[in-house]
Amino acid sequence: AQSVTQLDSHVSVSEGTPVLLRCNYSSSYSPSLFWYVQHPNKGLQLLLKYTSAATLVKGINGFEAEFKKSETSFHLTKPSAHMSDAAEYFCVVSSAGGTSYGKLTFGQGTILTVHP
Amino acid sequence: DVKVTQSSRYLVKRTGEKVFLECVQDMDHENMFWYRQDPGLGLRLIYFSYDVKMKEKGDIPEGYSVSREKKERFSLILESASTNQTSMYLCASIEGETQYFGPGTRLLVL
Numbered sequence: 001a002q003s004v005t006q007l008d009s010h011v012s013v014s015e016g017t018p019v020l021l022r023c024n025y026s027s028s029y030s031p032s033l034f035w036y037v038q039h040p041n042k043g044l045q046l047l048l049k050y051t052s053a054a055t056l057v058k059g060i061n062g063f064e065a066e067f068k069k070s071e072t073s074f075h076l077t078k079p080s081a082h083m084s085d086a087a088e089y090f091c092v093v094s095s096a097g098g099t100s101y102g103k104l105t106f107g108q109g110t111i112l113t114v115h116p
Numbered sequence: 117d118v119k120v121t122q123s124s125r126y127l128v129k130r131t132g133e134k135v136f137l138e139c140v141q142d143m144d145h146e147n148m149f150w151y152r153q154d155p156g157l158g159l160r161l162i163y164f165s166y167d168v169k170m171k172e173k174g175d176i177p178e179g180y181s182v183s184r185e186k187k188e189r190f191s192l193i194l195e196s197a198s199t200n201q202t203s204m205y206l207c208a209s210i211e212g213e214t215q216y217f218g219p220g221t222r223l224l225v226l
Contacts, residue, residue, distance in 0.1 A: 009156065032213050044159075044206070044217040051213055090158055094213055103149075103174070104215060106158035 002027040002093050006107035014115050019063075019078040021110045023091030026072060032094040033074045034104070035065055039087045047089075050074065061085070086114045119143070120218040122207055128224045135194040137221050139207030148190040149215065150174075150182065153204040165190055197225045 007022040025031060035047040048059025055067040061084075065076045074091060091107040123138035141148065147166050151159040151174075161174030165184040179201060183191040190209075194201055202225045208215040 034214075043219045046214055049214065103161060103164060104159075106151075106160070108156055108158045 002029075002031065002095060002105050004091050004093050004105055004107035006089075006091050006110050008110050009108065010111045010113065012113040012115065013081045015083055016080050019076070019081045019085065019112065021076040021089050021091075021112065023074045023076065023107060024072055025074060025091070025093045027093055027095075029095065033065075033067060034092040034094065035059065035063070035074075035076050036090045036092060037087050038090065044090070047076070081112075081114045083114050083116065086112055088112070120207060120209055120216050122205075122218040122221050124221050125219065126222050126224075128226065129194075129197050130226050131198060133194075133197045133225075135197050135223065135225075137192040137194075137205055137207075137223070139190045139192070139218055140188055141190075141209040141216070142188065143209065143211065143216075144187065145209035145211055146187070147210040148184070149208045149210070150180075150190065150192045151206045151208065152176070153206055153220070159206060162192065197223075199225050201225050 003026050005024045033050040036044045037047050038044050047063050048057045050057045050067045058064045063078045067074050088109045088111050090109050092104050095103045120141045129135050149164040150162045153159045160176050162180050163174050163182040165171045168187050171182050181193045205221045207218040
């Protein structure tokens, strides 16, 4: 079984300040982990993914995430927020193997608000 | 670019109607998925298919069925729509470990 918990339902930051979106996971297998972003009235877009290579993963638009096995965490960060980062972000874990290959479990989502 | 399309962006149906949501992908992917998205709940998996005519239940299959007659097309069926099925429905296909999502269908059941 696998699950994902996003620790904050809403995060509010000022433009130019750092962003931290927190995610904890549980998985029976070595997981693959993802962050997706969804802008208002837009489809889901992949930000970055971890698939057992480097633990620090760089994604698009300046975002990165660090896989910490000991803490079962995969927090998303960005050094400096931009107004265009305002969106909903989903942390996702993927199962491994068999016919469940590619089955994703989503967190509840974190809405990021960026103030001028 | 991978393209996943869904037949409707918005749909309004009445309670008890049979509803078909269509999804088509153009990259010959074997695995396809149907999710529903509700505020505060993220995306929840309804059904998935890993080959033509093959299907598996996801986490919330009750009230839904699916059809995969051709590799590129995966249909979600609401046999008798109910108001609690009002939601955003998202289709996806997979390449490697990356899922590609369609734009979604926002369904309102009155």
